[in-house]
Amino acid sequence: MRSSPSVSRVLARPPLAGSYAAAVALVLLALCPFLVLTTATSLMRPVLLRDLHATPFELQLAIGLSNAGYAFGAVAAADLIQRVPRRHVYFVCEAGFVVASVVALSARGIGQFGTGIVLQGLFTGLLLVVALPPLVTRRNLRELPTTAAVVSIGLFGMVxxxxxxxxxxxxxxxxxxLFGVIAVLAAAGFAIGLLSFSPNEPLAPGAGFDWLAIPPALAVTVLPFFGVSxxxxxxxxSLVFLLPVVVGLLIGVVLIVAQYRARDPLMPVRPISNTLPVAGIAGAMITGATFTTLVELTEVFLLAAPRYSPVKVGALLTTQLLGVLVAALIFRRLLPTRWTPxxxxxxxxxxxxxxxxxxxLSASNAAAVVPVAALLLGYGAGAGVTPGLFLAGLSVPAAAIGSIFALVELLRSEAAFLVGxxxxxxxxxxxxTDSGYRxxxxxxxxxxxxxxxxxxxxxLLGGARPHRPDLDAWLxxxxxxxxxxxLAARLRKG
Structure with a gap:
């Protein structure tokens, strides 16, 4: 028995499908739970090591592979949505994240815990490419600057x-x-998706699995993160450190070159090989790597030198959030102007x-110095990474922004979670506590x-003059x- 046209229309269009607030909530609930964990685990290490009966290597490997899962998931999603509707992928990932959180929170050993957090990272990377592009490409020019601010807060505010x-x-x-609360938030994201995520068609239903991108992307993430762990x-x-890192990075170079030369690439490298997007991506990579390093280094110093409690260390670093919020508000104002670079x-x-x-910084002045440095770090992360992401994403047609986000997040995550x-x-x-810190x-x-x-x-070498982005044409x-x-346009003319 066929459904009536009215019933079909109700099923095809959820009640909150046009709601901007619901779309924002969907993205934040998809990304924030795992991103909070990426910076929470360092101060939780003693508790986790004790409760899970784990060695430092085992815990670091679990955390490292969860970050690798996040980076790989973004690339895998770019391939998957070619053949599967975004809406279907979204629900599978949100449900999978809930299950992964339950697996982690119920763990009695490091094996089960590691499985849970690796899956959390993988599903979040998939959700980044599935949930974020529809919010960015909504055909409303007035919403786009606010969306840019939301992305900045979503990527770094919760971090x-x-x-x-x-x-x-x-x-x-x-x-x-904490893992229970995260599971509840993911379940709320699933519910909001039911109310707001409209049915959609795959981007290229007849496309095959991208053997030239997905297996290399897996190697690029897993090998270096294992080596660093x-x-x-x-x-x-140690060769066990050097070989995976060197081989993984070399495969990464091959992957980028292959995507640049491919006729129909999964991640369109050629369109973003110009001055502004390259500068944006390079800035995002460097900013992400240095930000992560300084935060973790400061935490270790505060625990070792003045011997602050973990909660005091965390409290001193919370001014980062104010810095991110300031950067997000500035970006909201500057996105339609020529000043984003x-x-x-x-x-x-x-x-x-x-x-x-x-x-x-010293043991005697830490309470005064760290909040100031954290404020600068928060602003730096918010102002350096998200604008760089948009410089790349706005340099290609709107339909390709998901693939660009996947590429940028792969590169940024690789830098941030390896250098630190x-x-x-x-x-x-x-x-x-001696010369190592300084x-x-x-x-x-x-x-x-x-x-x-x-x-x-x-x-300067590219001769890139600041100009307003043509957002109307892009949308x-x-x-x-x-x-x-x-790149280097001025030198080529010479």
Whole structure:
């Protein structure tokens, strides 16, 4: 018996399908639960090691592979939505995230816990590409700046709450309760999806599995993250560290080159190989890596030198959230203007300023210095990463933004979650309360300053003049909003 046309229309269009607030809530509930965990676990380590009877290597491997799952999931989603409707993928991922959270919170050993958090990372990476692009590409120019601010808060605002939550649990709280709350939030996201996610068709129903992108992306994420995790039980000279990292990064280079040369690539590298998107992606990678490193390094120093409790460490770092909110509000105002590249550069310079402040950190002045540095770090993350993401995404047609987000998040995650553990291990080898801390902060400062010079050099050599993005044309599917000169265009003319 066929349904009546009226019933079919009701089933085809959920009651909140046109609601902007519901679309925003859907994205935040899809992304924030796992992103909070990425910065909460460092201050929860002693509790997790005790309750799960785990070694430091086992716990670090579980955390590292969960981050790898997030990066790989974004690429896998770009391929999957070619053949499967986004709505179906969304519900499977949200339901899977709930199950993964229950698996983790009920774990009595590191094997089950690691399985749970790796799946959490994988499903969140998938949700990034499934849930975020429909919000960004809504055909309402007035909503887009607010959406940009929401993306910034979703990607980094909740990340900055992680240390406080991790500190509360590290001081004797119940980490299982945190995972339970996260499962409930994911279930709420599932419910909102039922009310607001409209049915849709796959992007390319006849497309086959992308063998040239997916297996290499898996290797690019799993191998280096495994190698870095091995540092918890070895040294920089260990082949078990060096081989996976070097091989994984080489495969990454091959993947990018192959996508650039492919006739119909999963991730369109060629359209974003111009000045503005390359500068945006490079800035996002450097900012993400230095931000993560300084936050983790500061936590380790505060626990070791003044011997602060985990909750006090987390509380001192909460001014990051204010910095992210300021950056998000500024980005909301600047997105329709020509100043987004300048904002992205200011984020990197703010990380450099935070590094200078942290060079003065000592056991006696930590309570005054850390909140200032954390404010600068939060602004730097919000101003440096999300604008860079949009510089790349707005340089291609709106229909391709999901694939671009997947590529940028792969590269950004690779940088952020590899550089941080390596530099942290370097600091601990030299003594985090002695020369190791300041030497590592100095290295981060040098990276940020060189990164800022790189961005300025890219702009100058490319001859990229700041211009307003053509958002009307972009939302209308008429091409990219930014029209950027080729890399080193001025040198090519010469």
């Amino acid at each position: 900055t709450l992680g240390p406080l939550l991790g500190g509360l649990i590290g001081d004797g709280g119940d980490w299982r309760l 091995w540092l918890t039980r070895s040294t920089f000279g 300048v904002l992205a550069l200011s984020g990197l310079l703010s990380i450099a300023a935070a590094s200078v402040v942290l060079l003065t 553990p390596v530099l942290l291990h370097f600091a601990q080898d030299r003594g985090v 030497a590592t902060v100095a290295i981060v400062l040098a990276i940020t300053l060189l990164g800022a010079l790189l961005l300025v050099g890219l702009y 209308g599917g008429q091409g990219g909003a930014y029209h950027s000169p080729p």
